[in-house]
Amino acid sequence: MTRAGAGRRWSTGPARVERPWLDPRDLWTEALAGVLARPVRSALTTLGTVLGITTLVITIGVASTAGNQIVGRFDALTATSVTVTVPRTLPGQDDTGPLVDWSGTGAVRRLAGVESVAAVADSATTNSVQVRSNDVTAPGDTSGQTLGVVAASAGLPDAVRGAMTAGRFFDTGDIARRDQVAVLGDQAAELLGIRRVEDAPAIFFRGQSYTVIGILGGIRRERQLSTAVLLPPTTAADRLGLRDVTRVLVNTSLGAARQVARQAPIALAPGHEDALTVVAPPDLSKSRDGVQNDVNGLFLVLGLVSLVVGAIGIANVTLVTVMERVGEIGLRRALGASRRQVAAQFLLESTTIGLLGGVIGASLGIAVVVCVAVVKDWTPVLDLRLALGAPLAGALVGLLAGLYPSLRAARMEPADALRAPS
Amino acid sequence: MTPNPFYGPGPSLASCDAPDSPNAADSSDAVDSSDASAVIELTDVRRTFDSEPPVHALRRVSLTVRRGEHLAIVGPSGSGKSTLLNTLGLLDRPTSGSYRLDGVETTGLGDLERTALRGSRIGFVFQAFHLLPYRTVDENVMLAEAYRRPRPGRGRGTRLARAREALERVGLGHRSGFRPDRLSGGERQRVAIARALLGDPALLLCDEPTGNLDSENTVSVLELFEELCAQGVTLVVITHDEAVSRRAGRRVRITDGRLAEETG
Numbered sequence: 157m158t159r160a161g162a163g164r165r166w167s168t169g170p171a172r173v174e175r176p177w178l179d180p181r182d183l184w185t186e187a188l189a190g191v192l193a194r195p196v197r198s199a200l201t202t203l204g205t206v207l208g209i210t211t212l213v214i215t216i217g218v219a220s221t222a223g224n225q226i227v228g229r230f231d232a233l234t235a236t237s238v239t240v241t242v243p244r245t246l247p248g249q250d251d252t253g254p255l256v257d258w259s260g261t262g263a264v265r266r267l268a269g270v271e272s273v274a275a276v277a278d279s280a281t282t283n284s285v286q287v288r289s290n291d292v293t294a295p296g297d298t299s300g301q302t303l304g305v306v307a308a309s310a311g312l313p314d315a316v317r318g319a320m321t322a323g324r325f326f327d328t329g330d331i332a333r334r335d336q337v338a339v340l341g342d343q344a345a346e347l348l349g350i351r352r353v354e355d356a357p358a359i360f361f362r363g364q365s366y367t368v369i370g371i372l373g374g375i376r377r378e379r380q381l382s383t384a385v386l387l388p389p390t391t392a393a394d395r396l397g398l399r400d401v402t403r404v405l406v407n408t409s410l411g412a413a414r415q416v417a418r419q420a421p422i423a424l425a426p427g428h429e430d431a432l433t434v435v436a437p438p439d440l441s442k443s444r445d446g447v448q449n450d451v452n453g454l455f456l457v458l459g460l461v462s463l464v465v466g467a468i469g470i471a472n473v474t475l476v477t478v479m480e481r482v483g484e485i486g487l488r489r490a491l492g493a494s495r496r497q498v499a500a501q502f503l504l505e506s507t508t509i510g511l512l513g514g515v516i517g518a519s520l521g522i523a524v525v526v527c528v529a530v531v532k533d534w535t536p537v538l539d540l541r542l543a544l545g546a547p548l549a550g551a552l553v554g555l556l557a558g559l560y561p562s563l564r565a566a567r568m569e570p571a572d573a574l575r576a577p578s
Numbered sequence: 579m580t581p582n583p584f585y586g587p588g589p590s591l592a593s594c595d596a597p598d599s600p601n602a603a604d605s606s607d608a609v610d611s612s613d614a615s616a617v618i619e620l621t622d623v624r625r626t627f628d629s630e631p632p633v634h635a636l637r638r639v640s641l642t643v644r645r646g647e648h649l650a651i652v653g654p655s656g657s658g659k660s661t662l663l664n665t666l667g668l669l670d671r672p673t674s675g676s677y678r679l680d681g682v683e684t685t686g687l688g689d690l691e692r693t694a695l696r697g698s699r700i701g702f703v704f705q706a707f708h709l710l711p712y713r714t715v716d717e718n719v720m721l722a723e724a725y726r727r728p729r730p731g732r733g734r735g736t737r738l739a740r741a742r743e744a745l746e747r748v749g750l751g752h753r754s755g756f757r758p759d760r761l762s763g764g765e766r767q768r769v770a771i772a773r774a775l776l777g778d779p780a781l782l783l784c785d786e787p788t789g790n791l792d793s794e795n796t797v798s799v800l801e802l803f804e805e806l807c808a809q810g811v812t813l814v815v816i817t818h819d820e821a822v823s824r825r826a827g828r829r830v831r832i833t834d835g836r837l838a839e840e841t842g
Contacts, residue, residue: 492697
């Protein structure tokens with residue numbers, strides 16, 4: 157042969173060599189046909205991903221729903237209530253005077269975030285007092301009702317979030333004048349048979365009489381006060397010796413409770429704040445995180461394990477499929493498919509299976525979350541990112557699982573592959 | 579039977595019956611005398627497998643196949659038939675020598691370019707048919723164009739119509755929409771031929787096309803080959819079946835890696 161002749165024809169020969177080409181629509185058609193060719197196998201292959209994604213969606217979905225529910229249960233009342241308890245003064249330590257003065261409520265009221273505050277005083281001796289609504293004792297009559305007698309500052313109705321159902325609460329004027337007036341809790345009024353205060357009913361205990369000027373109802377804090385007789389602190393100190401503040405009730409705006417709980421003892425008893433006991437609502441975010449960490453950690457791990465198992469399943473089945481379709485791979489290569497296009501097809505098939513598992517799993521998970529919420533009478537809380545991200549996570553699992561089988565398919569030599577039965 | 583003008587008349591219908599091409603086995607003459615009408619030009623092709631001892635599957639093989647020719651390559655198993663087929667089909671690379679396919683020198687091409695060339699110039703027909711069992715015959719035929727850049731007038735939109743046309747051409751228009759498992763062996767091979775014909779390849783490369791067929795179906799496929807040849811399709815059939823090779827206009831025998839032209 158003559159090199160010159162060959163060279164001449166090479167130079168004039170048409171250099172019409174193209175690159176392999178594949179329309180994305182054709183790629184999608186081929187991959188989808190591959191998935192649908194063995195529908196049962198594809199469906200079974202998705203199961204692992206379905207389980208994993210379902211578990212993850214349920215875990216995250218139920219957690220966020222329940223988390224929201226926990227906040228709901230710690231309602232505004234609990235979340236904004238701070239109670240400062242003053243220890244009873246021991247007889248030997250009496251010389252320093254009371255730890256907390258009645259005027260201390262004013263100092264607390266000035267703290268940022270405080271909405272209402274009241275001080276109350278009770279004692280063991282005044283916790284059960286025979287109270288009568290009539291001074292005349294008829295033979296055979298019961299000896300009256302056993303009620304608690306409590307001294308309270310003027311701000312009490314707000315502090316216990318109650319409302320006057322009749323009459324009025326005693327005010328600073330009553331307190332200053334040391335009036336012999338009393339306000340009844342609604343239960344106490346019921347027991348004593350007092351429903352109206354217009355005709356100034358009187359109650360009697362410890363040999364003294366008091367005019368009832370109001371009935372306090374709807375008490376939501378310190379509910380025992382609804383069976384109590386409330387007296388102005390000055391009056392109680394004079395007539396019952398009920399001098400020292402035993403509890404200070406503080407209501408804060410939402411979110412200020414923790415801060416107020418730190419500051420209130422200092423405002424009440426500067427220098428002796430450590431002696432006071434403060435009951436404040438638990439830190440909600442911390443408690444919620446605690447619950448979630450315990451419950452979710454386990455389920456998240458379960459879900460992730462399922463996903464890994466699902467990924468292994470997809471990888472396994474895709475590998476089997478690749479090995480079964482060696483002849484087809486050879487054919488596609490003979491028809492002009494590049495290695496990359498063969499890999500892309502199998503990758504797209506495994507990704508489709510993963511995506512399918514993700515969609516089914518997300519749907520199942522969301523359905524379960526909604527069912528749980530309905531059964532528990534909760535409001536389902538579903539993050540849109542979760543609903544959209546779960547199918548994507550499934551697709552990602554499929555993509556990763558398909559990497560190795562696709563590589564195997566791409567590496568096959570077409571001549572060898574064609575020898576396999578199709 | 580009339581040549582289908584759509585596919586273009588072959589340069590010489592006579593080549594089917596009495597090939598007038600020169601003896602291609604004589605390499606230097608073939609190279610120098612060949613012109614643009616040559617579809618295959620093998621020159622001094624060797625293929626040696628690096629085993630111990632080395633296997634010389636092809637030894638200085640030279641072959642020219644012109645447009646419209648119907649060539650049969652015969653030989654017993656182990657003679658190098660498969661290696662020759664793989665080389666002709668761009669599925670394997672010669673160790674040395676030159677291979678021009680449809681005017682393009684292939685030995686210097688990279689993997690991607692050889693793949694594209696294979697997809698656009700060669701229609702394969704296999705012994706095992708290699709039809710996708712889960713696709714209809716139309717989809718199987720259409721697959722031939724999936725990996726090819728659409729040419730003018732051969733877009734994606736007309737692909738189904740052209741696939742049906744190819745099925746008509748092999749006499750299977752009435753099987754459109756069927757799945758391969760509902761067809762007889764001969765019909766399956768016709769579908770495979772229709773797939774190979776789609777996109778008008780320069781060369782139809784058939785590897786034992788009747789190896790899985792009974793005698794009746796073999797005859798029908800061979801008759802189809804003759805029709806196609808009459809329409810100007812270039813056919814290279816690799817077979818060990820004497821009955822198949824006798825139908826070809828021209829026969830070369832491969833023995834122990836060497837080609838020899840046969841006459842008669």
